[in-house]
Amino acid sequence: MNIDTKRLRKNIEALAQIGRDPRGGVTRPSFSQADFEARAWLKDRICEAGLCYRQDGAGNIFGRLGGDGRTVLVGSHLDTVINGGAFDGTIGVLAALECLSRIKEEGLEPTKPLELVSFTDEEGNLVGDFLGSRAFAGFLNKEEVEKGLTTFGRPLKAILEGTEFSLDSILEAHKERPGLEAYLELHIEQGATLEMEGVPIGIVERIAGKIYHQCSFVGQAAHGGTTPLELRHDAFLATADFALRGTQLVATKHYGSMITVGKVAVHPGSFSIVPSKVDFTLDVRSSAGETLQALEGELLKLAEDIASTRGAAFFSRTIDRTEPVALSESITGIMKEECGKLGYSWIPLTSGAGHDAQIVAPLTETGMIFIPCRDGISHSPDEMIDWKDLEKGANLLLQTLLRLAS
Numbered sequence: 020m021n022i023d024t025k026r027l028r029k030n031i032e033a034l035a036q037i038g039r040d041p042r043g044g045v046t047r048p049s050f051s052q053a054d055f056e057a058r059a060w061l062k063d064r065i066c067e068a069g070l071c072y073r074q075d076g077a078g079n080i081f082g083r084l085g086g087d088g089r090t091v092l093v094g095s096h097l098d099t100v101i102n103g104g105a106f107d108g109t110i111g112v113l114a115a116l117e118c119l120s121r122i123k124e125e126g127l128e129p130t131k132p133l134e135l136v137s138f139t140d141e142e143g144n145l146v147g148d149f150l151g152s153r154a155f156a157g158f159l160n161k162e163e164v165e166k167g168l169t170t171f172g173r174p175l176k177a178i179l180e181g182t183e184f185s186l187d188s189i190l191e192a193h194k195e196r197p198g199l200e201a202y203l204e205l206h207i208e209q210g211a212t213l214e215m216e217g218v219p220i221g222i223v224e225r226i227a228g229k230i231y232h233q234c235s236f237v238g239q240a241a242h243g244g245t246t247p248l249e250l251r252h253d254a255f256l257a258t259a260d261f262a263l264r265g266t267q268l269v270a271t272k273h274y275g276s277m278i279t280v281g282k283v284a285v286h287p288g289s290f291s292i293v294p295s296k297v298d299f300t301l302d303v304r305s306s307a308g309e310t311l312q313a314l315e316g317e318l319l320k321l322a323e324d325i326a327s328t329r330g331a332a333f334f335s336r337t338i339d340r341t342e343p344v345a346l347s348e349s350i351t352g353i354m355k356e357e358c359g360k361l362g363y364s365w366i367p368l369t370s371g372a373g374h375d376a377q378i379v380a381p382l383t384e385t386g387m388i389f390i391p392c393r394d395g396i397s398h399s400p401d402e403m404i405d406w407k408d409l410e411k412g413a414n415l416l417l418q419t420l421l422r423l424a425s
């Protein structure tokens with residue numbers, strides 16, 4: 020039994036029309052008008068496939084095949100970043116729909132119930148990343164949900180006005196969660212390893228954890244024409260020094276981990292004034308918890324050292340923290356066996372990007388399949404896949420589901 024690639028492609032292309040951005044690509048953040056259109060579209064597809072539709076208080080959408088019992092859950096997310104692509108998340112939900120449709124069409128009756136899921140706001144346009152899967156897992160922080168500001172500058176509560184959802188319904192969504200047997204997710208790699216290796220399938224063994232810090236160096240403003248270099252307390256040079264030496268530290272001592280200084284604001288930001296203050300973001304990732312923690316300590320110490328040599332002060336606060344996750348060895352084992360039977364080549368991968376799978380992983384056995392995306396590009400209108408890779412990824416998903424559900 021195989022998936023119907025034509026139907027899967029048709030569905031992906033149809034969904035890409037909902038929330039089409041005039042600049043190219045797709046803009047479909049959760050609880051936007053485009054998102055509600057996409058939700059209605061998905062509901063129709065779920066009902067058309069003869070699956071049982073339901074939605075929880077966080078707007079996570081489900082399509083169930085089978086009765087009671089511990090559920091094999093499979094899915095991803097339909098929301099996108101602003102001006103994102105047509106494949107990130109979407110292929111996971113629609114491949115899940117395709118797998119369940121095929122099982123239903125063949126009249127198979129797996130021992131365990133299967134359910135597809137589309138999680139709300141994986142991309143973190145609202146309050147923090149993974150709102151829907153964290154609500155599903157019961158990992159939401161009440162204060163963050165109530166007080167956090169969305170990327171649209173409005174509180175979540177205001178965005179929910181006029182919808183069927185509320186802060187309370189989101190916070191209580193986890194009470195509607197079924198008992199879980201396993202969770203599976205198919206996703207684009209969002210990196211270039213598979214493409215470089217010329218392999219269609221990545222079997223994800225770990226998902227990296229991350230730490231976000233909001234940092235500042237505070238020095239002293241001075242005249243750019245008259246202040247001798249040795250008398251300056253230049254907050255920008257401290258930041259540049261930190262970014263460079265921090266990267267060297269990771270590259271030499273913790274190769275494979277990641278550091279990114281992604282957003283920098285220089286104050287006062289004038290042509291001829293020595294910068295007095297620089298605010299910047301620090302994103303640190305690693306697939307091992309001990310490394311992540313050690314790295315955080317080493318980087319903060321480096322920043323303090325740089326501050327003291329340059330006569331500046333360093334401040335930082337933690338914005339977000341996610342622990343690394345090891346995925347289920349029994350599921351990766353099944354996937355490797357099924358790849359062998361299907362004749363697909365595969366490699367093991369660590370995901371540097373976060374996914375709903377890492378939120379669900381503490382609740383149940385969890386597995387993830389990656390397929391290549393062109394040039395490793397994602398979160399962009401240029402996001403593209405090879406449909407043959409998707410066919411393989413979805414067939415592997417189908418065989419893994421059947422193994423887990425029987």
Ligand SMILES: [Zn+2]
Nearest residue numbers: 107108141206
């Ligand atoms: Zn995604």
